[in-house]
Amino acid sequence: MLGKIHLLEGNLDKAIEIYKKAVEFSPENTELLTTLGLLYLQAISCLKRANYLAPFDWKILYNLGLVHLTMQQYASAFHFLSAAINFQPKMAELYMLLAVALTNLEDTENAKRAYAEAVHLDKCNPLVNLNYAVLLYNQGQKREALAQYQEMEKKVNLLKDSSSLEFDSEMVEVAQKLGAALHVGEALVWTKPAKDSRSQHRTTSASKAACFQQPLGSNQALGQAMSSAAAYRKLPSERGEGREKEERNIDE
Structure with missing residues (x-):
């Protein structure tokens, strides 16, 4: 019900957050899965139209x-992130997300290069080093993974004094698993506990500590994308009929 209210209000980021949580507790609910899938499709359709109207906007x-x-x-x-990097070559998060895509495309060497560039550009986000450490650990490069894990620890310790800081629960969980696998991290104290202890317990019990198949980075910023999609839906449409026809063809 709450998710539907957010949809009626046009608040896509809140709606998708609610539906994702609902799917976690009811993973076989076809109605929830269908609604969540349609939200993603709606976002892609809106963003593609926005890209047609503003092809040089890296945020789109x-x-x-x-x-x-x-x-x-x-x-x-990979296609869209590579294009974004061409316009914003100094943004570390773009390289990190590109590395996530490359990892899942089984292009490990280029994923490492993308992570290395992200680490070079970013000096404060521990998520970059954590993702890189996960990839290195999965490739059997434990010494290099440990080095990235220790860099992550330094960033976490520097950020802990921030009163507004709240670490993502997924990041905390993966960092704790990786620390245990590397036999380090026992002294690393997080300022905020994981929000959803039930989800954390379920993931921990279902996964082996030494296996990290899904790098982070996508869920944390997804709300931003959904908010952007909602904004692009409201772009002015006072254009020629021929232009509108072309836009509809692109959306399709």
Whole structure:
């Protein structure tokens, strides 16, 4: 019911957050899954129209890459994120998300290069180092993974004094698993506990501590993409009939 209210208000980011949580508790509910899927499709349709209207706007390309990444359409995500990097070559998060797409496309070497560039550009986001450490650990490069994990620890410790800081629960869980696998991290204290202890317990019990198949990075920023999609739906449409016909063809 709450998700439907957010939909009626046009608040796509809140709606998708509610439906994602609902799917976690009821993963076989076809109605919830259908609604969530339609929200993603709506976001892609709106963002593609926005991209047609403003093809050089890197934020639109970023959001398109993000939504495709969340939908596990990794080749499309790679395409849009690469285009965004051409316009914003100094943004570390773009390289991190590109690395996530490349990892899922099984292009490990280029994923490492993308992570290395993200680490070079970013000096404060521990998520970049954590994702890189996960990839290195999965490739059997434990020494290199440990180095990235320790860099993540330094960033976490620097951020802990922030009164407004709240670490993402998924990040905390994966960091704790990786720390245990590397036999480090026991002294790392997080300022905020995981929000959803039931979800954390379920994931922990269902997964092996030494296996990290899904890098982070997509869910945390998805709300931004959905908000952007909602905004692009309201773009002025006072254009020629021929232009509108072309836009409809692109959306389709």
